[in-house]
Amino acid sequence: MGSHTRISKASIIRLNANTGVGKSIMKPRAAGLLVLSMEVLAFRAGTARAGNDTSSAQAWDLGVSREPRAVAMAGGDFAVGGGTGAALANPAALTVSRSYELVLSGNWSPEAGLAQYGAAIADSLTSRMAGGLSAHWTSFDTSSLTRSAIDVRGSAAYPLGDALSVGVAGRWLRTTDTLGNGPVGGEPVARADAERTRLAFDAGLLLQPAPVFRLGLVAKNLFAEPSFDLPRLYGAGVGFAFDSLSIESSALVNLTNGDAPRWRSGTGVGWSLAERYAVRFGYRFDQALATHAIGAGVSIADRSGALEIGVRRDVAGPFPATFIAVGFRVLMGGLGPGDGDSSTF
Numbered sequence: 001m002g003s004h005t006r007i008s009k010a011s012i013i014r015l016n017a018n019t020g021v022g023k024s025i026m027k028p029r030a031a032g033l034l035v036l037s038m039e040v041l042a043f044r045a046g047t048a049r050a051g052n053d054t055s056s057a058q059a060w061d062l063g064v065s066r067e068p069r070a071v072a073m074a075g076g077d078f079a080v081g082g083g084t085g086a087a088l089a090n091p092a093a094l095t096v097s098r099s100y101e102l103v104l105s106g107n108w109s110p111e112a113g114l115a116q117y118g119a120a121i122a123d124s125l126t127s128r129m130a131g132g133l134s135a136h137w138t139s140f141d142t143s144s145l146t147r148s149a150i151d152v153r154g155s156a157a158y159p160l161g162d163a164l165s166v167g168v169a170g171r172w173l174r175t176t177d178t179l180g181n182g183p184v185g186g187e188p189v190a191r192a193d194a195e196r197t198r199l200a201f202d203a204g205l206l207l208q209p210a211p212v213f214r215l216g217l218v219a220k221n222l223f224a225e226p227s228f229d230l231p232r233l234y235g236a237g238v239g240f241a242f243d244s245l246s247i248e249s250s251a252l253v254n255l256t257n258g259d260a261p262r263w264r265s266g267t268g269v270g271w272s273l274a275e276r277y278a279v280r281f282g283y284r285f286d287q288a289l290a291t292h293a294i295g296a297g298v299s300i301a302d303r304s305g306a307l308e309i310g311v312r313r314d315v316a317g318p319f320p321a322t323f324i325a326v327g328f329r330v331l332m333g334g335l336g337p338g339d340g341d342s343s344t345f
Contacts, residue, residue, distance in 0.1 A: 056145035058289055058321055059112035062231055062254065063173070063221075064088070065136045065151060066107045066116065071325040072297025072310030073268025074282030076248035078237025079206065079216035080270075083329075084120035087132030087155040090218040090237070091167030092204035094122060094130035094157035101305075105327035112321055113141035118151075125333050130157045132169075146178040155202075163209055169202040171221070175229055200224035214239045216250075231256035244272040254288060262288035268295070276301055280310065291317030297325075305330040 064070075067085045070077045077089040084103045086093035100123045107116040118136030132155040139148045150173070157167035174197045204218040220233040232255045239248030249267040268282035282295035297310035308327040314320040 055289070055319060056140075056142045056147075057228075057257065058291075058319065059109065059114050059140040059142055059145075060147070060228070062233065062252075063151070063229060065118060065134065065138075065153075066310075066323065066325050067103065067105050067120075068297055068299075068308035068310035068325040068327045069270070069280060070310070071107070071312045071323055072280035072282060072295045073248070073266070073270060074284035074293060074295040074312055075252070075264065075266035076237065076239070076250050076268030076282055078204075078218055078235050078239075078248070078250045079214040080237070080239035080241050080246045080248045082122075082124070084122045084132060084134065086157075086167075087120060087122050087134060087153065087169065090204040090206065090216045090235070091132070091155040091169040091202060092157050092165045092206040092218075093214075093216055094124050094132055094155065094167060095159045095165040095206065096208075096214070096241075098125050099123075099331060100125040100333040102330045102332065103327050105325060107323065107325045109140070109321050109323045111319065113139075114323070115139050124157075128159065130167075131155065147175060149173065149175045157204075157206075163207060165206040165208075167202075167204040167206070169204075171200045171202065173198050173200065173229065196229070198224055198230060200230050212240050212242055214241060226256040228257060246270040258288055264288070282312070284312070289317060291320070293317075301329075303331065 065088050067088065069081055069085050070089065077085055079090070079093065080096070081089065082093055082097035083099055083101050086096065101121070103120045105118050105120070108114060116136055116138040118134060120132065120134035122130070122132040124130035134153045136151045137149070138151065152172045153169055155167060155169035157165055159165045176195045200221040201223050202218060202220045203222060204216065207215040216237040216239070218235045220235070221230040224230045226232045233252055234255070235250060235252040237248050237250035239246065247269050249265070251263055251265045254262045254264070264284065264286045266282055266284035268280065270278055270280045272278045278299040278301070280295070280297040280299070284293045284295070286293070291314045293312050293314045295310060295312040297308065299306050299308045306329045308329060310325040312323045
């Protein structure tokens, strides 16, 4: 990726001597120009290959399943968002809205050869305990790793009064990998095929000391051996949820991949317009990937459901990539647009 081979003038002279081509055919100045031209072409070709590539860590993205709202808000989803998004981010936040919904989603990244399809359901309406269930299939192909994965999660949350909720989630992950001759999770690997199945658990808290203020805390991939697939993550989010506006800033610390803890931070804003439309924006910095990214998205909704689109683009980093998410949300009961449900915007 991005490497090229230098061709020295001496090598060309030796080549000429071995092939019987004399100085009358390849003069020193001409040889020098040829060497320079070949080096420039090799550098441009290497740069082009690197510019169209992305790392396996970028494509896997810590194993996070991406819904359009989270993509558009660039990761600000530990405190404010409810519904199926909460089941994937912070299970305790399942209690922030009263709804019963089904979401079908798809995610793509052309640079990473990424495709992800999934379905999720969340119910915080039919009983005091909220619950969620999701299943996602992911596939990507980078220069160092080709992967397919099935990720199934179940979650539950319970409010302990008006100001505190707790949540837990279980995760079943099965990955099938074909490793290339490059780094995976910072470690060089030889080409091989591997299939693994693992279990992990998440735990979360949601504090709401005031009607519009929320603080979310989450620990992810507990009780599993820390690895590239299931890194040990700790996150926190602070948000404000008004009738038509939500704002959240969050941070996530990765204690597994790399030689030191690495952190990721993001801030997202969602704004509801005319009760049917929502626009979302976000910014994210990832220390491990050395990337800065911006997100944007829209939602078109009525009382039966919504069509949601989210896009995140790396604007600075070694291998800039684009991530696109599309989701269809079917609201089977509970609050909808105009009812103050922050998960709708």
